[in-house]
Amino acid sequence: MKAVQGYIERKSMLYLTGVEYGDYTMNHVLGCAHGCKYPCYAFMLKRRFGQVSSYEDWLKPFLVSNTLEILDKEIPRLKSKIQSVQLCFTTDPFMYGYEEIEKMSLAAIRKLNNAGVKCIVLSKGILPLELASYSKENEYGITLVSLSEDYRASMEPGAAPYSTRLSALKALHKNGCKTWVSIEPYPTPNLIEQDLETVLEAIDFTDKIIFGRTNYSKEITMFKGHREFYNEQAEQVIAFCKRKDVQFHIKEGTISNKHRPADEYL
Ligand code: SF4
Numbered sequence: 001m002k003a004v005q006g007y008i009e010r011k012s013m014l015y016l017t018g019v020e021y022g023d024y025t026m027n028h029v030l031g032c033a034h035g036c037k038y039p040c041y042a043f044m045l046k047r048r049f050g051q052v053s054s055y056e057d058w059l060k061p062f063l064v065s066n067t068l069e070i071l072d073k074e075i076p077r078l079k080s081k082i083q084s085v086q087l088c089f090t091t092d093p094f095m096y097g098y099e100e101i102e103k104m105s106l107a108a109i110r111k112l113n114n115a116g117v118k119c120i121v122l123s124k125g126i127l128p129l130e131l132a133s134y135s136k137e138n139e140y141g142i143t144l145v146s147l148s149e150d151y152r153a154s155m156e157p158g159a160a161p162y163s164t165r166l167s168a169l170k171a172l173h174k175n176g177c178k179t180w181v182s183i184e185p186y187p188t189p190n191l192i193e194q195d196l197e198t199v200l201e202a203i204d205f206t207d208k209i210i211f212g213r214t215n216y217s218k219e220i221t222m223f224k225g226h227r228e229f230y231n232e233q234a235e236q237v238i239a240f241c242k243r244k245d246v247q248f249h250i251k252e253g254t255i256s257n258k259h260r261p262a263d264e265y266l
Helices: 041-048 067-078 099-114 129-133 149-155 162-174 196-202 218-222 226-244
Strands: 006-008 024-026 062-064 084-087 118-123 139-143 178-186 208-213 247-250
Touching: 024 067, 062 067, 062 099, 067 099, 084 099, 099 118, 099 129, 129 162, 139 162, 149 162, 162 178, 178 196, 178 226, 196 226, 208 226, 226 247
Parallel strands: 006 062, 024 084, 084 118, 118 139, 139 178, 178 208, 208 247
Antiparallel strands: none
16 A cells, blocks of 8 residues: 655635536545546646646645545535535545545545535546445446556556456446446547447446547647547447447537537436
């Protein structure tokens, strides 16, 4: 197990996100040892606002030590307005190998659930099976953009191997939990040649799939025909989900045609 770099305190924890499929979110860690190189939008943002100075600093997580105390104050005030809380947008709640972060995330989810608040979790770590005993309203998700461990090691160097990530999600599914998979940011063939169908087949048990292109990357825009490529891949996701009766959502900007197919994300 790895130790966090240190501890910080914050004044607030729950806030409304402006993002496409988010309601409230909480980010109780600064930094992320997964160190994704897509690039990571959270890292770019934190660096721009001077909260971290370098990629190396970003890899050393600081836990917000007063997370639970802030939740105790904020939950009663906000719970009537909250539809769901997503953990997390700017870090990973189940950072691979960080037991202390996992414990804090579980305690926060428990606290939110006890107040009747649903949690939506997204991780590139290993989702603990213990979550199966939490509210059945919760939704547990992993990011999975490939099945190639070489690609994972180069793009998500500190994250959990794909196979263990997937097994943990399957275990939650088998235990009656709602699950989802984020296939985002999906790479173009100049980054990795792969068949999207194999990724989709590996996650056909899940309740919902979110698919999105890679943004903020020159390598992607350099790939000739990237727009057509993403249109085709999005169509493949939609056809797969309809065939398998899986909910889906295609992220804005992924399909570049004027006539965007209707989403069925609930
Ligand atoms: S897991 Fe998320 S927050 Fe962490 S480095 Fe990767 S993209 Fe950034």
